[in-house]
Every structure is written in structure tokens, then in C-alpha cells.
Amino acid sequence: MNFSFDHLVWFHHNPEKAIQPLSEKGIYVAHGGRHDTWGTYNTLSYFDLSYIEFLGIEVLTIAEQHEENRLITQIVDQLAKENREGPAKIAIRTNQIHELAIKLKQDGHTVYGPLPGQRVTANGEVIQWTLLFIEDQPNELSLPFFIQWDNSDKERLSALKEQGLLGRHSDENSKLECVGFVVRDLEETIRTWGDLLNLTPSEEFWDEDLQARCQKLELPGTHLLFCTPDREGPAEKVLHERGETPFLVNISQANQNSFFELLNGYWRFQ
Template identity: 35%
Template structure:
């Protein structure tokens, strides 16, 4: 079973972005270092889904990591290190089988490979990563993660550490992520491979077509513009990619534009 795991927000200084989000009522905590990649992070959890704020702390190691195709680091480098929402990860429990399935589907596959991160308190957290892609893909595909510990164990540990906790702005949940895409070919292929439900929708007023992929409690909303409209304007200014993340369950409606990313908080329905 596949679940949405986390959304990556590349920033220059994760600790400063953490402070900005905290000031707006979002619970964010220090993460730790990815020594192999020359990066470090801060984290904001919404139960078992989270937003990861990643920055560079070792230029040499990062440049080396960015040479591997389809990785997060390659994405950030190819995008001229533009801050913002970059990629997302899907959680799996069958990463070895996934690797073979994606190869058979004609995708390029790198991994799975095991990694660890050292937390600020010196403890180690481990996981496996699998990157996929295709030279003709029109969008960057998700990557896959399998944690060393089961979700139930991780939830308990993260709660005890105060990493999973109530947000000052309310009982926030990561509700949806919006993407601007040129077509739905890659979206529909990945949804099929991940056995995810996919809904079709159109908005004649906004000249847009949608594909909505359901991954657990998180909706991935892909928008293809067929004429002038909101998504068209975004595409002209930013190109294709992630437009925004939507958080539900807030104490108020609020929009945050922070370090290249847009977060929309929706008030809880009573």
C-alpha cells in the first residue's frame, strides 16, 4: 500500500524558514544532517505526512550528490537552486518489488539504497530511497521511501520527541498539493503503478482540466491549462511544477508565501 510521505521545500537556511513558519503558527522542529549529501533539514509533521525544509551545508558533497539523475539534489541544481516546493516522496513497504515493477514499466530506476541521518541529539534514523524517471517525462516524478521502522513505531517515537505535535494554528493536516502540468500522461502512469485512485474533473470557467490522485489522506491535484486562467498565469511565471500546498483544520484561513513556496491554510469546518 502506498501513502504520501513528504513534500520537499528547498531553502537557503532551513532554520530561518523554520522560524518564519513558527511565527505563523506552524509547528516546525530541527531535523539533522544528511552527511552523504551535504544537506540538513528542519521538519513540520502532520501526523505521518510532513514537509521537509532542506538546505545545503557542504557544497562539495552536495555537488557530488547532484550528479545522480532524478535525485532531489539534481532537481535543485537543474532549477538553478531556486527556493520552493520541489519534489514529493511516496511511502512504501515493498521498495525492492517496486524497483523491479518500475523497470518493467520502462522507467529508469536508481536504488533502492539505504541512508541514515543524524539527529541533533545524536540518534540515527534510517530509510531506503528509490528514484525513478524517464528522459521523455514532462514532469519530475515522485521518489519512493521505505523507513526502517513501521509507521506505528515511528508515530509513537516522533510524538514522544515532540516532533509530531499540535500546531498553534490548529489541528492541521496536509490536505492537498497542487501541480501545474503540460499533460496527464506521466501522472496517469504513476497513479496506475501505485494502484492509486484517480479522479477526472474540469473547470470551464478557469479553462482547466484536473487529475486528482488520492494517496492516503493527501490529494495530489494536477492541473492542465487549456486556456487563460489561474494555472496558466502560474505556468507563465514559474513553469511547470508544484504550485502550492494546502493545509486543512486551521483556526483561520491564511495564505503564506515563504521562501519561494505558497502554503494555504483552510479553516476547520465546524
């Protein structure tokens, strides 16, 4: 069963307010559209098929009605109730979502889905997909959810190019190289995720910027970086304030070397 990174979901009260500060850093963010049946809306930043989704609540009364879409229950809990913005969850792409649901159940997981989803773009186009969520969570860090798009990767890439959503960063070759997660137990967490995605972890290494011990899972599209803080620094700060969570975006070929905090998350350009 093949998996690829699809996107990082970044909760924000006003997703459109991610556009200007990231533009000043050379990152292009476009208006996305509405999820009318979920009460949410988004803005999007694409790096080929990997992307960041800034997701906000548009109609809370609609969002509060959802139980099976665990992303919507999470954004209601985290954004509406706790007032906590920032990177929140990742989506993994597959083209065998129904088979995956069966396998996860056979492995002892409780799942929600597959569930249909759709977004209406600003020009009225309807984009559709299917979602699958794992309900049981072995660690504080929530496991990824899975997505299968109605269109093929080739069709989606072609559509993104036609819409002018690719190559718009200050360096058109910028790549979403990895997404970082801060966790309490590096070994246990990376073993859990590696088993789930059928990936072998890298050797452990020290990350000077984060002041943390780290390991990678080389997921096609965008790698996953897991870090446990070893002393005071950005990783320790996030773990203390927010618990286990995605917290870092690594952008490669960004025409600059910088590390900074923005929109309640960390960014590293290399």
C-alpha cells in the same frame, strides 16, 4: 503494492529560515538534522506521518559528488546553479521497495536504487531509510521518488509523539490535506501518475483560487492535486516562471481560511 504519501521536499538556501514565517502563520517547523554523506541538512514540519522537508545544501563540494541520489543532483542543479527555491519533489512511502524496483524495471523504467540513506538528528540519533528513484521522466514534471523507512509506521509515529513533533501547530488537528502540482497537460499527467500509483483520478473540477482545471489522486496520507491553468492566476504564473512543479500546500483544519504566497510557494488554509 501499497503506497502512502510521505513528504514534500521544499528546496531552500537556509531551511532554518522557514521556521519564523511559518510560525507566524500557525505552522510549527522543527530543526531536523544533517545528511553528512550528501552534504545537505533540513528543517521539518509534521502532520502525523505526512510532512514537509525544507532541504538545503550545507557542503556543496559533497553534494556535487552524488549521481545516483537524484534528489541531491536535483537540488544542486536547482538551488546551487539556478538559485531557485521552492517546492520541488515528493516522496511516496512503501514497505516493498525492493519488489517495487523489480516491477518498475519490468515496466520499462530505468531506476536508481534502492539506495541507503540516513540523517543524524540534533541529539545524535541516527535515522535510516532506503530510497528508489525513477530516472526516465515522461513529462516535464519529475516523477516522485520512493522511500522505505527502517522503522514501522507505528514506531515512527510513536517516536514523533515522544519527541514533541506532533500537535504543535496552532490547531493541533491541522492536516496536510493535499499537495498541488501545476502541469501543461492535465489529462496526460494524471494518467501517468495514476498508473504509476495504481490510483483512479477524480472528476475534473475548477479551482477558483488557482484559476485552473484540476483533478485529484486520493493517495493515502495526503492527496495529490494536478492543475492546468485556464487563465491568468497563480497556477499560470508558476507554470510561466518555473515550469511544471509542485507549487501548492493545502492545510485543512487550520482555524482560518486564507490563500497566500510564502517561501516561493502557495499555501491554502481551510
